[in-house]
Amino acid sequence: MARDNEVTYRPISDYAIIGDTRTTALIASNGSLDWCCCPRPDSPAIFCKLLDAEQGGSFRIGPSERYAFSRSYADATNVLITRYSVDGGQFRLTDFMPLVTRAGRHGSEENNGHPRILRRVEGLSGECEVEIVFHPTFDFARAHTLVEVVSEGAVACGGQELLWLRSPIPLQKQGASRAVARFRIRSGERLDFCLCYSSRAEGLNDYPVDVGVLLNETLEYWRKWAGRCTYEGKYRSLVQRSALNLKLLTYMPTGAIIAAPTTSLPEEIGGSRNWDYRYTWIRDSALILQALMSTGYHDEAHAFFDWLESLCIECCGDLQIMYTIDGNRELPEQILPHLEGYRGSSPVRIGNAAARQKQLDIYGEMLDAVYFCYENMRPPSPEFWQILRYMADQAATRWREPDAGIWEVRNEPQHYLYSKLQCWVALDRAIRLAEQGRLEAELDRWQRTRDEIRDAILNEGYDAELGTFVQAFGVKTLDASALTIALHGFLPASDPRVRTTIVKIQEQLSREGMVYRYLNEDGIPGREGILALCNFWLVDNLALCGRIDEARQLFEKIIGYGNDVGLFSEEFDPVSGELLGNHPQGFTHLALIRSAVNLAKTGAQSAP
Numbered sequence: 001m002a003r004d005n006e007v008t009y010r011p012i013s014d015y016a017i018i019g020d021t022r023t024t025a026l027i028a029s030n031g032s033l034d035w036c037c038c039p040r041p042d043s044p045a046i047f048c049k050l051l052d053a054e055q056g057g058s059f060r061i062g063p064s065e066r067y068a069f070s071r072s073y074a075d076a077t078n079v080l081i082t083r084y085s086v087d088g089g090q091f092r093l094t095d096f097m098p099l100v101t102r103a104g105r106h107g108s109e110e111n112n113g114h115p116r117i118l119r120r121v122e123g124l125s126g127e128c129e130v131e132i133v134f135h136p137t138f139d140f141a142r143a144h145t146l147v148e149v150v151s152e153g154a155v156a157c158g159g160q161e162l163l164w165l166r167s168p169i170p171l172q173k174q175g176a177s178r179a180v181a182r183f184r185i186r187s188g189e190r191l192d193f194c195l196c197y198s199s200r201a202e203g204l205n206d207y208p209v210d211v212g213v214l215l216n217e218t219l220e221y222w223r224k225w226a227g228r229c230t231y232e233g234k235y236r237s238l239v240q241r242s243a244l245n246l247k248l249l250t251y252m253p254t255g256a257i258i259a260a261p262t263t264s265l266p267e268e269i270g271g272s273r274n275w276d277y278r279y280t281w282i283r284d285s286a287l288i289l290q291a292l293m294s295t296g297y298h299d300e301a302h303a304f305f306d307w308l309e310s311l312c313i314e315c316c317g318d319l320q321i322m323y324t325i326d327g328n329r330e331l332p333e334q335i336l337p338h339l340e341g342y343r344g345s346s347p348v349r350i351g352n353a354a355a356r357q358k359q360l361d362i363y364g365e366m367l368d369a370v371y372f373c374y375e376n377m378r379p380p381s382p383e384f385w386q387i388l389r390y391m392a393d394q395a396a397t398r399w400r401e402p403d404a405g406i407w408e409v410r411n412e413p414q415h416y417l418y419s420k421l422q423c424w425v426a427l428d429r430a431i432r433l434a435e436q437g438r439l440e441a442e443l444d445r446w447q448r449t450r451d452e453i454r455d456a457i458l459n460e461g462y463d464a465e466l467g468t469f470v471q472a473f474g475v476k477t478l479d480a481s482a483l484t485i486a487l488h489g490f491l492p493a494s495d496p497r498v499r500t501t502i503v504k505i506q507e508q509l510s511r512e513g514m515v516y517r518y519l520n521e522d523g524i525p526g527r528e529g530i531l532a533l534c535n536f537w538l539v540d541n542l543a544l545c546g547r548i549d550e551a552r553q554l555f556e557k558i559i560g561y562g563n564d565v566g567l568f569s570e571e572f573d574p575v576s577g578e579l580l581g582n583h584p585q586g587f588t589h590l591a592l593i594r595s596a597v598n599l600a601k602t603g604a605q606s607a608p
Helices: 210-226 234-249 281-294 299-314 361-376 382-398 417-437 443-460 480-487 496-508 532-544 548-559 587-606
Strands: 015-019 024-028 033-039 044-045 058-063 068-073 080-086 087-094 115-135 145-150 153-158 161-166 179-186 190-199
Touching: 015 443, 024 044, 033 115, 033 532, 044 080, 044 382, 058 080, 058 417, 080 115, 087 210, 087 587, 115 234, 145 382, 190 210, 210 417, 234 281, 234 587, 281 299, 299 382, 361 382, 361 417, 417 443, 417 480, 480 532, 496 532, 532 587, 548 587
Parallel strands: none
Antiparallel strands: 015 024, 024 033, 033 044, 033 058, 058 115, 068 080, 080 087, 087 115, 115 179, 115 190, 145 153, 153 161, 161 190
16 A cells, blocks of 8 residues: 655656646646646646656645555546545545536636536545645746635635635644645545636636536537547547547647647756647647547547638748647747756746747658548648648759758758658648649659659668658658658568568667657657557558567557556656656657558458
């Protein structure tokens, strides 16, 4: 049985996510809400114990004594249920965020669209002592925070922000910024706690909160949404969970999609590879859309393409690689030196300097997503087709330029193979879209340039001496991104060059049977873990090559690194199994969905 230790770091795998498609919160197995940014996922954190166990602040409802626990999401929903067993009995904690929909009955007319976190405690057997620690730290623990106990709970203020904890249990003030309580819950008893966010200007919103009604509505919404999943294969529950997680990464007011809900969770414990992923990458979003579309979710693609269209019209088609969720181009990278970082992994960063990098792959990924989604979408408007044409023209004009590549390395630009491949994809998909939709296009020029890129990749991106495609033109280093060559239809999986590349990557980039994305120096100190995405790429390649049993075995091994509620971070340690990097990560969950779909297809095709 475990005992909670307040000033320690919990494993990244210990965190589950809840959300309302406007923001999210991460909750540990001990009932501690250790991460939440309000009112948006890229806002300053109001709880950030995840990045500084002593200063960061949290909101815990959990056992006050030694306990055992089990937890799961309620069916196929994003409602989290944790069951605690102590010496005197058992109780259940239910955590969720009610959704605020554009036309919902609990919409903006009631709470201005601001997040609410609802926590229900129910006694299951015997009698258990439960403790509450309410300790917000606004603006990443930079704002002076005051907590005052009131008749219905506690009110916290910091800077221009307010939090109101509505509690049926009297709270006691502890210091200037903390309210605490202990109470006993008996079998059959139920207590509801509601945390409401607002600004000082708006004041405290005194609207009625019926937790039971909101819980039922939230369960109903997520069950209906998850029920639209068209995947019926062996891994349906895991695919549904990944889709539900990707849905939490969408920002309903604009249609944008973030890469992950956290910042600065390290790729190496104690290292400096700590990045802010709370933004919208064109690449990640395009791949997430394909994963969702492949399992029956089309509305998210419509919403994102609407966001992209308005963004491109505003910036005259001049795309950068990432934006804020409302389309802001400015993401200045800052270091927060007062936070020690997860388990001492500093620096803690907000913002992302990679936004100014040149990454030519974004044109291919977006045009590939549009082509993939085309059958289930309305035809592109003339304005949107102009944007797509612009992307194709950019790929045709700039493909010879060096760039920073898919991995956003911070050294000198190179002629990365993956970027050239995606420029080829951009033109190939634009040509197909134009031909199928009879849309105006410079087909002759696009076709000629597509052939030029293909020749360059085959002549300069493949090293005959090594027998493999390489990371960049003119180098002899390997990169797992070469595994996407067959996935994009550039060459068939049966091509000897593809097959030898798979073998070389397995031989030279792997540890414990898992593949690193690369092993050469990249201009950043330290090392990183295994990127799950690359290993799902390997699953897809093995399946395409007819090595179905190997593909399934590798898939099973990768999903074994997920946590107890089916969530995955960006990376993991292949030896210890520890999750690393921002959590949960969209890249990993979209790749899981895609590999499960591919295994179902190739398995069916190879069946006697």
